[in-house]
Amino acid sequence: MRKFHLPFRWQTATTFAVCCFLGGVAVALGVHEQRVGSAVEEARAQARLLDAEREKLELTLAKAREVSEVSESVSDEDLVASAAAELAQAATSAAYAAEQHNILVSATAVVPPVWANAPLGVETARGPFAATPSLEVDVAAVLGEVEAAVAAEPDVSASAEPTDTASAEASDEPSADASAEADVSASAEPTDSASAEPSAEPSADASSSAEPSASAETEPTGSAVEDDAETLAALIDDAEVAQVLRGEVDDLETVAATVTRLEAAAAQLDAATRRIEGTTAVLEAATAEAALERANLTLEERLEAVKAIADSAKDMIDAVDGNVARKATITDLKEARSALLELREVDVDRDDHDAVEAVISDVADATADVEVAEEALYTSHHRWVKQENKRRTQVNKKRMATYERQVDKAYANSWSKYANAAANHQDGWSGAPTGINYSNGQIPGSQLCSLSFASGHQLHCDAAEALERADDDYYAQTGNHLSVSSSYRSYGAQVATKASKGYLAATPGTSNHGWGMAADFAPASATWMRNNGEKYGWVHPLWARSGGSKPESWHLEFVAPGISVDMPDKPTLLKKVSSSLKG
Structure with a gap:
C-alpha cells in the first residue's frame, strides 16, 4: 500500500518552533518561580534564626549583668578587674554589632573599665571601646535603617565609624563590608513555622547559608503561610525586606541578597554571644576565686x-x-x-x-x-x-536610829549625876580640878579641849564635853549655836582683865577661868544656860546672880569634873557601792 505524504510547508515548521519556544519558556518560568519561592522561605528561616540569636544574646547579656553585679564586691582585685574589663569590651562589641544591624541597645554601663568611659561633658565616643552600653536589647526595633536607630537612640547610634582597634577586638565577627551589606536584620519571636523546609534548592547566590532544620511535614500551608509571612514582614521596617518576606518579590537576586544580609546579622550576633559567654565565665571564675580568698x-x-x-x-x-x-x-x-x-x-x-x-x-x-x-x-x-x-x-x-536612842538614854542617865553635882555646888567651882598638875592660868593647850562651835575657845575637857552636848540641844531648839565670849584665861589674860574690870574680876591666879572651868556667854545664850545648864553640870554661881556679891548674868561655871556620859560606840555605816563596769 502506498503511503500518503503531506508536503512540508513553512507553516508547519513555524508552528513547531513556537511550541518548542513556549514550552521552554514555561519550563524556565517554573524553575525560576521554584527557586524564588525556595529563597523566600530561606529568608524567612533566616529571619527566625536572627530573632533566636537575639533572644540568646539577651539571655547571655542578662547572665553577664548578674555576674558583673556579683563581681562588684571584689572589683578591687587585679584578676577580677581585668576580667571585668574584658567583659565590658565584649559587651560594647556586641552592642556595636547589634547597632550595625539596627538592633538597638541603650547606653548605661555594666562593668565599665575606667579607660572605656569618656569624661563628663565630652561627646560620647563610638565603637566597641567607647562608653560601655548596657546589656539590654531593644526588642521593639530589631531591624531598620541606621538613620532610624540614630533618631531612636542618639547616644548609641552616633555617626562615627568603628576604629581599627574595634575591628581587632571583634575579629571573630564578619568583616566591615559584610556588616555594611547586612545593615538590616530580623526580630521576630520564633514560631512553629520557623522550622519549615524550603520547597526548592537555594540558588547559587544563597548557597552559603545554613539550611533550615525541620521536616517538610511541618511546613505551613494555605492561610497559615500567609499569616506567618505577614508576621515576619510586620517586624521589618525595611520595605524591600518586608516585601521579600511576604513573597511579593520575584527577583531571585534581590531575595538572595536579603538572605545574605540576614545570615550576616545572625552570624555576628552568634559570635558576640559566644564571646560574652566566654568572658562571663572568666569573670565568674575570677570573682569566685577572689571571693573565696577574701572570705578566708x-x-x-x-x-x-x-x-x-x-x-x-x-x-x-x-x-x-x-x-x-x-x-x-x-x-x-x-x-x-x-x-x-x-x-x-x-x-x-x-x-x-x-x-x-x-x-x-x-x-x-x-x-x-x-x-x-x-x-x-x-x-x-x-x-x-x-x-x-x-x-x-x-x-x-x-x-x-538605834545609836541615837542609845545616846539619848546615855544622856538621860547622866542628867541625875550632873544634877547632884550642881545641887552640891550652887556657889560655883572652887580649887583645882582632879588630874590637873599645873597652876591656875598655866595649863598647857594639850590639857585643854577646844569647842567645835566656838572657834578659839578652850575649856577643861570634861567641861567642854558637857558644853558640846548643851550646844546640840540649844541648836536643836533655836537653830543657833551657843555664843561664848570668854573661856579659859591664861594668867596674863587674868592680869589684863583685872586691870580693865577692877573689883569685878578675880585676883589673877584665882579665877575659875584659869582652870578652864568657867565661861561667859552672850545674853541669849546666857539666859538659856541659866535655865538649862545644871543638867549638863553648869551652874550660875550664887555670887553672880542678881543680888549676889558680884552680879554677872553672863558667867557660868562647870561643877561636875570626872562625870561623863557613858556614850555608846558609833555604828559602822555601810558605804555606797559603785558599778564595777565602765560605761
Whole structure:
C-alpha cells in the first residue's frame, strides 16, 4: 500500500518552533518561580534564626549583668578587674554589632573599665571601646535603617565609624563590608513555622547559608503561610525586606541578597554571644576565686578577734563578782562565750566558699549573742548597784536610829549625876580640878579641849564635853549655836582683865577661868544656860546672880569634873557601792 505524504510547508515548521519556544519558556518560568519561592522561605528561616540569636544574646547579656553585679564586691582585685574589663569590651562589641544591624541597645554601663568611659561633658565616643552600653536589647526595633536607630537612640547610634582597634577586638565577627551589606536584620519571636523546609534548592547566590532544620511535614500551608509571612514582614521596617518576606518579590537576586544580609546579622550576633559567654565565665571564675580568698581572710580576722571578745566577756564576769540582780545573766554570758570559743575549733573546708561563709556567719551570730548577753549582764549589774545602795541606806538609817536612842538614854542617865553635882555646888567651882598638875592660868593647850562651835575657845575637857552636848540641844531648839565670849584665861589674860574690870574680876591666879572651868556667854545664850545648864553640870554661881556679891548674868561655871556620859560606840555605816563596769 502506498503511503500518503503531506508536503512540508513553512507553516508547519513555524508552528513547531513556537511550541518548542513556549514550552521552554514555561519550563524556565517554573524553575525560576521554584527557586524564588525556595529563597523566600530561606529568608524567612533566616529571619527566625536572627530573632533566636537575639533572644540568646539577651539571655547571655542578662547572665553577664548578674555576674558583673556579683563581681562588684571584689572589683578591687587585679584578676577580677581585668576580667571585668574584658567583659565590658565584649559587651560594647556586641552592642556595636547589634547597632550595625539596627538592633538597638541603650547606653548605661555594666562593668565599665575606667579607660572605656569618656569624661563628663565630652561627646560620647563610638565603637566597641567607647562608653560601655548596657546589656539590654531593644526588642521593639530589631531591624531598620541606621538613620532610624540614630533618631531612636542618639547616644548609641552616633555617626562615627568603628576604629581599627574595634575591628581587632571583634575579629571573630564578619568583616566591615559584610556588616555594611547586612545593615538590616530580623526580630521576630520564633514560631512553629520557623522550622519549615524550603520547597526548592537555594540558588547559587544563597548557597552559603545554613539550611533550615525541620521536616517538610511541618511546613505551613494555605492561610497559615500567609499569616506567618505577614508576621515576619510586620517586624521589618525595611520595605524591600518586608516585601521579600511576604513573597511579593520575584527577583531571585534581590531575595538572595536579603538572605545574605540576614545570615550576616545572625552570624555576628552568634559570635558576640559566644564571646560574652566566654568572658562571663572568666569573670565568674575570677570573682569566685577572689571571693573565696577574701572570705578566708575575713574568717581569719573574725577568728583572731574571737579570743579578744571572749577575754572581754570573762573580764566582765569577773568584774561583777556575782553582783547582779538576775543570776541567769552570768550563766547566759558564760554559755555565749563558750559557744563563741568553740567556733575556733571548727573544721572548715577552706576551698569551699559557702562553707567558709557559713562559719563567718556563725561567728558573727555568736559574737552578737555575746554582745546581747554582755548588755544584759551590764543592765543586771547596774540594777543590783541601785538595789544594793537602797538596801544599805535603809541599814544605815536603822543603825543611826538605834545609836541615837542609845545616846539619848546615855544622856538621860547622866542628867541625875550632873544634877547632884550642881545641887552640891550652887556657889560655883572652887580649887583645882582632879588630874590637873599645873597652876591656875598655866595649863598647857594639850590639857585643854577646844569647842567645835566656838572657834578659839578652850575649856577643861570634861567641861567642854558637857558644853558640846548643851550646844546640840540649844541648836536643836533655836537653830543657833551657843555664843561664848570668854573661856579659859591664861594668867596674863587674868592680869589684863583685872586691870580693865577692877573689883569685878578675880585676883589673877584665882579665877575659875584659869582652870578652864568657867565661861561667859552672850545674853541669849546666857539666859538659856541659866535655865538649862545644871543638867549638863553648869551652874550660875550664887555670887553672880542678881543680888549676889558680884552680879554677872553672863558667867557660868562647870561643877561636875570626872562625870561623863557613858556614850555608846558609833555604828559602822555601810558605804555606797559603785558599778564595777565602765560605761
